[in-house]
Amino acid sequence: MNVGCACDIYGGRALAREAGGSDLTEGRGSVTERKLIIFTSIYRRDFYKILGVSKSASVRDIKKAYRKLALQLHPDRNPDDPTAADKFADLGSAYEVLSDDEKRKQYDAYGEDGLKEGHHGSHNDIFSSFFGDFGFMFGGNRQGQQDRNIPRGNDIVLDLEVTLEEVYSGNFVEVVRNKPVAKEAPGKRKCNCRQEMRTTQLGPGRFQMSQEVVCDECPNIKLVNEERTLEVEIEQGVRDEMEYPFIGEGEPHIDGEPGDLRFRIKVMKHPVFERRGDDLYTNVTISLVEALVGFEMDIIHLDGHKVHIVRDKITKPGARVWKKGEGLPNFDNNNIRGSLIVSFDVEFPETQLNDNQKEGVRGILKQASVQKVYNGLQGY
Structure with a gap:
């Protein structure tokens, strides 16, 4: 007799319905002398x-998507x-798998x-690799600590x-940092969490008052270096000197909270292009023949695509020559792009012309002599 079985995979219960019948029988353990067809519905x-x-999607696309959604779906923000915790966990699982080539395959x-x-790794560890210590990210906690004068590391x-x-x-840069982390150690320690005024008599009518650390209840702490991998997003159009903060990833403080780590962007010089705002500038050297009769050429852009120029x-x-839309993306709105400005230099030939060739050039160009002497700097 064939029996259909709908299983509750979380409760460990099996509800069996005989084929062709309507009665449900509840059972635990094995079902004997019956062939069961198991129907499982797994999420x-x-x-x-x-x-x-x-x-x-590329790994960079996956990292960018995670970084954007993690801020939106973090439980502390919702x-x-x-269901916020489950959504955040699903997001972490998706990133963990798809950002790893082997797991993705x-x-x-x-x-x-x-x-x-x-x-599955820790979803909070994944989050902190993009933003820093998640404990300080939401709800104004960092500002609140400053208001309460809680000491902070540098x-x-x-x-x-x-x-x-x-x-x-755009890109993501992995930075491996050896971060000193406070760990509990055996024994007690002196600290600054509680002080009292002590009065000492130095002689007749003479006293000395001083503050003294008296707390003997704080556990001892030692600093241990831990390796952390941080994911720094280089956003499209990022500007020189902009900073990317990682909360709580700075120097630790024995009696307080760690400081922040900030990455300050330094855009390196490029051998072909120069940046001015969102515009890109480059120079092209052409021959005298090309300067006179025209030419076509391609400039290989920063992402490998070709910019075609016809003269x-x-x-x-x-x-x-101005090529609109071929500059850098604007940082605030990536849909807006600057221009590519191409300046031309003309390289003259080393070949010397004979008299007949000189006359031929004069006949072709029909250009009168122009010998004007002037101040090209306009006095500056």
């Missing part, structure tokens, strides 16, 4: 949909949403069932060199 998560990316081939058990500012290619396309008229030294 399968689509990690690509959770992150809102396509199946062809205290009235009972397994997931693409076999789904979540194909992943090895125990693959902030750290590190210069982060980025290429112009990264400014154009069918005389190009004078110092002439400029």
